Each structure stands twice: as C-alpha cells, then as structure tokens.
Amino acid sequence: MVLAAHDPPPLVFDAARLSGLSDIPQQFIWPADESPTPDSAEELAVPLIDLSGDAAEVVRQVRRACDLHGFFQVVGHGIDAALTAEAHRCMDAFFTLPLPDKQRAQRRQGDSCGYASSFTGRFASKLPWKETLSFRYTDDDDGDKSKDVVASYFVDKLGEGYRHHGEVYGRYCSEMSRLSLELMEVLGESLGVGRRHFRRFFQGNDSIMRLNYYPPCQRPYDTLGTGPHCDPTSLTILHQDDVGGLQVFDAATLAWRSVRPRPGAFVVNIGDTFMALSNGRYRSCLHRAVVNSRVARRSLAFFLCPEMDKVVRPPKELVDDANPRAYPDFTWRTLLDFTMRHYRSDMRTLEAFSNWLSTRSNGGQHLLEKK
Numbered sequence: 001m002v003l004a005a006h007d008p009p010p011l012v013f014d015a016a017r018l019s020g021l022s023d024i025p026q027q028f029i030w031p032a033d034e035s036p037t038p039d040s041a042e043e044l045a046v047p048l049i050d051l052s053g054d055a056a057e058v059v060r061q062v063r064r065a066c067d068l069h070g071f072f073q074v075v076g077h078g079i080d081a082a083l084t085a086e087a088h089r090c091m092d093a094f095f096t097l098p099l100p101d102k103q104r105a106q107r108r109q110g111d112s113c114g115y116a117s118s119f120t121g122r123f124a125s126k127l128p129w130k131e132t133l134s135f136r137y138t139d140d141d142d143g144d145k146s147k148d149v150v151a152s153y154f155v156d157k158l159g160e161g162y163r164h165h166g167e168v169y170g171r172y173c174s175e176m177s178r179l180s181l182e183l184m185e186v187l188g189e190s191l192g193v194g195r196r197h198f199r200r201f202f203q204g205n206d207s208i209m210r211l212n213y214y215p216p217c218q219r220p221y222d223t224l225g226t227g228p229h230c231d232p233t234s235l236t237i238l239h240q241d242d243v244g245g246l247q248v249f250d251a252a253t254l255a256w257r258s259v260r261p262r263p264g265a266f267v268v269n270i271g272d273t274f275m276a277l278s279n280g281r282y283r284s285c286l287h288r289a290v291v292n293s294r295v296a297r298r299s300l301a302f303f304l305c306p307e308m309d310k311v312v313r314p315p316k317e318l319v320d321d322a323n324p325r326a327y328p329d330f331t332w333r334t335l336l337d338f339t340m341r342h343y344r345s346d347m348r349t350l351e352a353f354s355n356w357l358s359t360r361s362n363g364g365q366h367l368l369e370k371k
Helices: 055-068 081-095 099-105 143-158 160-191 197-202 272-277 332-341 349-361
Strands: 048-050 071-075 114-117 131-138 206-214 226-229 235-240 246-250 255-258 266-270 287-289 297-304
Touching (some): 055 160, 081 131, 081 160, 081 206, 081 235, 099 114, 099 131, 143 160, 160 235, 160 297
Parallel strands (some): 048 071
Antiparallel strands (some): 131 206, 206 297
C-alpha cells in the first residue's frame, strides 16, 4: 500500500546484509497466490525477430507478436555488444558500492529518477527485492548534448569519478532511442498508419533509463524482484544478463512463463501509453521478475516515453464506428504523475488512470490510493 503520513519510518533495504538472511523482513513476503512457483520456469515461446531481415516479414512477425501478448525479442539491431557489456560492468560497479555511497543519488519522494532500494520510501508491503538507478534521457537534434546530460547527472549525483559511467549510459541511451524509433516505424506499418506516424510522435522523446539489480534472496519463492505489472510507458527495450528471471503471464494457459535470455538479443514489450496510442489494438502485457538464492541478476531497461506535454491520442485511422475511442486524451506527464503519486502500477493502470481522469474532470478528489 502507499505509505501514509502516520506510518513508521520505512525499512532500509541493504542488499549486502539482507541477501544472506533466511528470515527476511515481513514486508518482502508476498501472498501465496502471487508468489512464484517452480513450474513458472517453463519457457514462453517469445519470437526472435531479426530486424536486418526482409522488412515485410519483420512487420508481419511484430504484428503477430503484438496480437499475441505484446512481447518479442530482437536481433540484427546494430547495438555494439561491447557497449552493452560495458553498461553491465558499470552497473556492477555501482550496485556493489556500500549503501551510503549509492544513496548519494537517492530518489526523492514522487520523483521517477534516482537510486531506490526496494522502493521502501513508496510502499509498506509487498516490497520488491531489488535496487534500481533511474535517470532521464531526452532525445533532441543534438545527440551529443543529450548524451552529455546523462554524463552530467552521474557527475552531479556521484562525483567526477563516475563521468565514465555517465558517458557509457549516454551512448547506450542514444542507441536505445535510435532503436526505439526504428521499432516505431515497424509498429506503425503493422497497424496500417505508415512508418512515419509514430516515429514523428516520439521524435524528441523524454525517456527513462533504469538499471535493475536483483540481489540473491534465501527465500526466492516467497518474494518477487518486481511484482506483476504492465509498464505505463510506451515501449520497453530490456537487456537481460544470462541469469534470467523475467516472466510473462500467458493468457492462453493462465500461467506465468519465463523469457529466456538470448545472446545478443533485446526483449521488447508494449506499454500502456502505446496501448492508448493504438486505441487498444496492441495491449501491454502483464509481467514480473523473480529472484534466486544463488546469484544476483541485472538488467538494463530503456522506457520510451513521449515528450512530457505531448497529447497521447490514437491516429484517426485506428478510430471508427466499430473501434470507438478506448481511452481519453492525456499527456505523459499526467500519467507519470499518477503512477508516482497515486497508484502502484499493475495490470489495470490505464483503466484506473482513465477513471481517475474522469473523476478529476468532474470535480472529484484524488481518491485512488493504491492498496
């Protein structure tokens, strides 16, 4: 539940201390019906799409994947493997620091960026067993300036010794933005609105980069690294290490299934904002992350987002009498604020957000505190 003013001080998640404990704090214990089980390790058949292949075939494969469950993996993306490896190395260097050093980049209440240890400042129960470091990347016409902003963030928060980390993540974000825009061309083609529509919409994107670190846990079947949710953002491009832990809810079998890491591949999934842009044609998919008792797991997540105040509205080609508007107009700033201050993202975020917008427009109060 969201913390209230009268709650006691939040628990401090110190991975170096808690990873070896068999008696983990109660706040990390998830209900039995939400906890992972050994059978969820069965693999989900996620298509592996070669973006360098035949363009028409790529569009067909992406359309089929999005119609099915909104998840696919891509190769042939042009991302330098050495850059990805260095991004992982820098992530290791940060998350293995003593807790006070990491807390120099502490995330502020209501903000989407900074260091968070298990989101203990936001929630009081069903805490995720993880640490994150999030920061913004704004794409503009001057790519070097965009990368410099990321480098400056690391220097400002952690000191000059972390300029290299910032430069690495600046380059990485630039490549993720490029790949995102290319994927938007494919998605536009697959929806019948042309290759340019969504690319233009996300040109100058104001996106979020997140480094995820899931420490070992001695009770991996009682907790979760990330709880079940759909991403409120537009498109997620994820690079997993070889440990594995990403799971998707398969609506066909009503069971959780694992997404196996593949060398050189990135996992791509649809988020709520793009679901709204597609007028519900492509749906965001419920997923989570599990942990294990042996080794830490790491992942790099780039969340494509539009400019903060750009109006999210589907193109006219996707709206007609048979397919009326599924969601009201909104800005990314408003949805982001909703998920940061009023609602813990789950599988019903966009529905709850739409209801909240309606309540607010009718003069109601912010009544949707997520429990």
